[in-house]
Amino acid sequence: MAEVTYIRADGERRTLDVPDGTSLMIGAVSHQLDGIVGECGGQMMCATCHVYVEPRFLGRLAAPSDDEDAMLDTTACQRQPNSRLSCQLIASGALDGIVVHTPEAQL
Amino acid sequence: MSTVTDQDLLSPELTEDPFAYFARLRAEDHVHWAEANKAWLLTRYDDVVAAYADPRLSSDRVRPLLGVLPPERRAEYGPMLETIGHWMVVTDPPAHTRLRKLANHAFRQQRVNAMGAWIGELVDDLLDDFTASGSDDFLNRIAYPLPAAVIARMMGAPLQDRDKFQHWSDELALVAFSAGGEDRASRYTRALAGVRELQEYLAQLIDRRRREPGEDMISLLLAGADESGDHLDDAELMALCSLILFAGHETTTNLLCNALVALDRHPAELARLRDDPSLVNRAVEEVLRYEGPIKIIIRWVVEDHDRDGRTVKAGDRVFLVQQSANRDAGTFGDPDRFDIGRPTQPLHVGFGRGIHACLGAQLARIEARVALPKILGRLGGVRVLGDVTWRPNIASRAVTGLRVGHG
Numbered sequence: 001m002a003e004v005t006y007i008r009a010d011g012e013r014r015t016l017d018v019p020d021g022t023s024l025m026i027g028a029v030s031h032q033l034d035g036i037v038g039e040c041g042g043q044m045m046c047a048t049c050h051v052y053v054e055p056r057f058l059g060r061l062a063a064p065s066d067d068e069d070a071m072l073d074t075t076a077c078q079r080q081p082n083s084r085l086s087c088q089l090i091a092s093g094a095l096d097g098i099v100v101h102t103p104e105a106q107l
Numbered sequence: 108m109s110t111v112t113d114q115d116l117l118s119p120e121l122t123e124d125p126f127a128y129f130a131r132l133r134a135e136d137h138v139h140w141a142e143a144n145k146a147w148l149l150t151r152y153d154d155v156v157a158a159y160a161d162p163r164l165s166s167d168r169v170r171p172l173l174g175v176l177p178p179e180r181r182a183e184y185g186p187m188l189e190t191i192g193h194w195m196v197v198t199d200p201p202a203h204t205r206l207r208k209l210a211n212h213a214f215r216q217q218r219v220n221a222m223g224a225w226i227g228e229l230v231d232d233l234l235d236d237f238t239a240s241g242s243d244d245f246l247n248r249i250a251y252p253l254p255a256a257v258i259a260r261m262m263g264a265p266l267q268d269r270d271k272f273q274h275w276s277d278e279l280a281l282v283a284f285s286a287g288g289e290d291r292a293s294r295y296t297r298a299l300a301g302v303r304e305l306q307e308y309l310a311q312l313i314d315r316r317r318r319e320p321g322e323d324m325i326s327l328l329l330a331g332a333d334e335s336g337d338h339l340d341d342a343e344l345m346a347l348c349s350l351i352l353f354a355g356h357e358t359t360t361n362l363l364c365n366a367l368v369a370l371d372r373h374p375a376e377l378a379r380l381r382d383d384p385s386l387v388n389r390a391v392e393e394v395l396r397y398e399g400p401i402k403i404i405i406r407w408v409v410e411d412h413d414r415d416g417r418t419v420k421a422g423d424r425v426f427l428v429q430q431s432a433n434r435d436a437g438t439f440g441d442p443d444r445f446d447i448g449r450p451t452q453p454l455h456v457g458f459g460r461g462i463h464a465c466l467g468a469q470l471a472r473i474e475a476r477v478a479l480p481k482i483l484g485r486l487g488g489v490r491v492l493g494d495v496t497w498r499p500n501i502a503s504r505a506v507t508g509l510r511v512g513h514g
Contacts (some may be wrong), residue, residue, distance in 0.1 A: 035452070037451075037452060037454050039454060039458060039460060039464050039468065040460075040461070040464040040468075041159075041160070041460060041461035041462050041464060043207065043208075043211055043462065044211065044215070045211055045214070045215070045464070045466065045468070045469070046464065046468060046469065047469075048454070067211075067212065067215055070215050070216070070218065071215065073218070073220055074219070074220045074469060076388070105388075106451065106452070106454075107388060107389075107392055107451040107454070107472075
């Protein structure tokens with residue numbers, strides 16, 4: 001289980017418990033969290049689950065794969081060094097407490 | 108017992124305007140047995156979204172059909188169904204997972220985002236020809252050739268072959284989108300002839316790419332790119348290429364036409380987009396919601412279950428009515444209003460959701476985002492001429508033709 005805080009572009013925060021092995025995208029979508037879409041269901045084809053990871057947590061994450069890297073070039077809002085696809089961030093004890101910011105738009 | 112009188116989805120009335128009927132179903136019989144079409148209709152947004160991920164609803168809907176085909180029809184329908192039965196849109200995991208992963212990889216490498224400038228030039232060329240010709244045939248001179256040229260390039264096919272793609276794609280659409288009307292009787296034989304010609308063409312293309320690999324999808328699929336070393340065999344490659352060619356073509360044509368129709372019927376929204384092209388991303392999503400190219404996605408029930416008191420049985424067909432879900436007032440405020448500034452969340456289900464979500468969604472979006480502002484900008488006073496009529500298809504929302512005037 002990881003406690004994940006999602007912060008919207010307008011500042012609204014929501015903290016969810018995401019079960020181990022579940023992606024931060026699925027965690028958000030299953031709670032109808034505004035700010036993450038996940039149209040393709042997590043196969044890195046739509047880039048509508050883009051998040052900005054709060055930089056202090058980046059060290060806990062494996063680097064993006066080549067496929068994720070390619071898709072991060074297609075996000076609706078500007079890619080930043082802390083941009084990730086939340087479908088590729090899988091909850092575990094290591095991510096407990098992580099904070100991610102959702103962009104203004106996913107499309 | 109349903110209080111709503113069942114209507115045939117292929118009737119002229121519902122082909123023209125199904126929205127009031129779907130609104131009644133959502134309110135009074137949201138899981139509706141459509142006797143006329145022999146299928147359950149799921150009409151609410153939440154139900155449709157959940158259905159995409161429901162393992163009791165299978166996408167493997169062609170092979171079961173082969174099994175129950177009466178012997179006298181096997182000769183006519185069999186070969187066509189065998190062919191499209193290999194398409195990944197009609198497979199379930201794990202077969203689907205493998206095909207989709209390989210397709211995703213090759214598609215991603217096309218870097219569709221970088222294609223925007225080239226697509227823009229293509230649109231400009233088509234608009235140059237259109238205005239110079241004095242033609243009013245928007246469908247055949249702009250909406251058809253644009254996606255055909257884009258898909259030809261992605262497949263590494265010569266641009267001049269796009270007219271052939273168009274013909275095969277039209278023939279395939281008769282079966283893939285369940286055509287009604289006068290095309291219904293001959294649709295299998297016509298589609299099969301189209302598929303055979305397409306396969307011969309693809310075989311040559313694949314052979315050429317084997318000898319001279321490029322950056323196109325066929326070359327990447329031949330290289331067998333995934334990390335496990337998995338790759339497609341020849342039959343799978345052929346099936347995937349024919350699917351991509353078909354799927355990337357017809358639907359985008361309809362998206363462009365439907366966009367123009369919706370804008371024409373809402374002049375204030377048209378003016379708004381022309382004045383502020385930065386609204387185009389939202390406008391494209393609104394067209395996908397309001398008048399998306401795919402009306403219905405079909406699933407096949409593989410396990411008896413209950414849906415809000417209705418017993419759905421294995422072997423039944425279920426229609427995920429995207430056209431209805433996208434007008435659900437429980438999800439979208441004022442759903443019958445066409446508003447190009449509407450927020451994109453909650454997102455429409457125009458491209459489906461989950462493992463079968465449209466492979467080319469990003470590409471279709473880019474084509475429409477590039478094309479629409481140019482069309483409105485260059486065709487001053489653009490307007491639809493004459494009445495718009497829709498094709499009697501179960502699956503696709505497609506105009507029969509689209510003539511436009513300008514100036």
